[in-house]
Amino acid sequence: MAQVSLNNIRKIYPNGYEAVVPTSFDIADGEFVVLVGPSGCGKSTLLRMVAGLEDISEGALSIGDRNVNHVDPADRDIAMVFQNYALYPHMTVRKNIGYGLKNRKTPASEIEDKVQTAAKMLNLTEYLDRKPSQLSGGQRQRVAMGRAVVRDPALFLFDEPLSNLDAKLRHQMRIEIKALQRRLGVTSIYVTHDQVEAMTMADRIIVLNAGRIEQIGTPAEIYHRPASTFVASFMGAPPMNLLTAKGSGGRVTVGETISVAAEVADGPVTLGIRPEDIEIGPTCDIPFTVDIVEELGAHRLLHGQLGGQELTIHVGKDVVVSAGPIRMSINPDAVVLFDAKSGLAL
């Protein structure tokens, strides 16, 4: 267990492509940090640099109190879970889990004990003598977890470990991984492109875009106070509504519809509001036209037009709406304003 510190870590490839711009952040001991972003944002590259599978072009990386820039992956005291499991196909589950320990000259009896404990924890005991090809996707994922757990590392690294699983299993494994991490208290870095995974698992989320950190924060901070329009539209399904608005005389207005008090300079701004921070009802003040109602069982999503701009509203399952004109109002406290040009929160 250890804290991890990245100090101006940069990745630039020989062809001049800068995959990660100088990036710094610290991870506390036992913390679960999720790196999230669209594909090609540099999140995997960052993780692979921490693992030692990619060279660090510039900057300093330390795990615990030790600078590990030039330490072999095997000596970094880390364990990694890969997207496609990366199990050794010719080894049994037992050998797959124990292989790392064997290479650290752990006595055979101790390896067996640790493998048994890990297998029990992951419900793999009856599969120990099987080869990976005889296991289902979820079981393979558990073996990969077992391989990580058994090493008792200072740091867990997860590279999109759930993206090969079907939706139901993904949900289940998400909870299992989180529970396991809580129990073991091992510092973890988890890479995913799935914002739901990020929201549900993280102590802290780091949102990356084009090799750059957009925002670092707790899931609630990221969700409710996005630092940029990128974060606002990437996190949340459906994403935050972003409306073209205008500031003048201490108020921000969207055409003839929304109007909220805000201390901003006069000129164009972007107004962000989450779909669930909009209310509907006959007494509300803003007219809105519903085009499509998306039925999701537990709730409904209303897609429509607000003065010519697309807007989505989240309503509870008991609110019956059909396409056509309705009235809505927004919660002014939930509004987030962004600079119209840079997209950064004001």
Next chain:
Amino acid sequence: MKRAGFATRWLPILLLLPQLAIIAVFFYWPAAHAVKSSFYLEDPFGFGSSFVGFDNYIHLTGSSEYGRIAKFTVLFTVLVTFFSLALALLLAVKADNVIRGAKTYRTLLMWVYAVAPPVAGFIGLLMFNQSWGPLTELAKSIGWDFKLGVNFNDTAFAMVLVSVWKQVPVNFIFFLSGLQSIPKSVREAALIDAKSSFRRFWDVTFPLLAPTGFFLLIINITYALFDTFGVVDTLVKGEPGNNPMTLVYKVYVDGFRGNDMGGSSAQSVILMVLVLALTVFQFRLVERRIHYT
């Protein structure tokens, strides 16, 4: 799974016919002829033949010369197979690690593949030329008086060397593609699990190459036994004398030089059985043994 079928019974037979005809004319008919003549003693001048039963085979089992050549063939096969596989594996592992100029490096290594066996043998002749061959010079510089075609061991050494040289590229291509088909993440997992590259190779890479290796083993044994004819022929210059030769070459020497068609046929039949055994071994053991994913 549903199988596609033919509407009429004659169409598939018709489509197979050309291939079957070729196999029949160029393989089954000569093979049958060889089996038949192995039971006959043929007049050297072609004036007829007499049935002798198993005499030709019995003669072979009693022949010390045949035993000696069989032993040499086994040794030759083991050496050629081992060294061409080992060298190719080494080169493939090294080439796999090369990033810059990888294509050039690989192409250069594969080039030899295009050299025909007799040409390879001829190049061997040049390299080991008694008066100016660079390899003879090299041998001389370490005090080895190399005499190709005169000294049995020297000739055998040259035969092994040229045969290995000729076969390495084929193995190299297979090993390299085998290495590249090992998932990158499995190697990376090994990188985290084991510090020593030696351990990673023997514990992870090598077992995953085993299917390729088994396949190549059979291919190489077959090569060393049969396809080295051109190399042997060129290096012994058609003058076997005291020189080493393989069983396949002896078939040729006895049959076409010695005009002993019966004895030569008996030898080919023995070799046919050997090939059959190898093929069965490959299908039954190897094909079934290792399959991942």
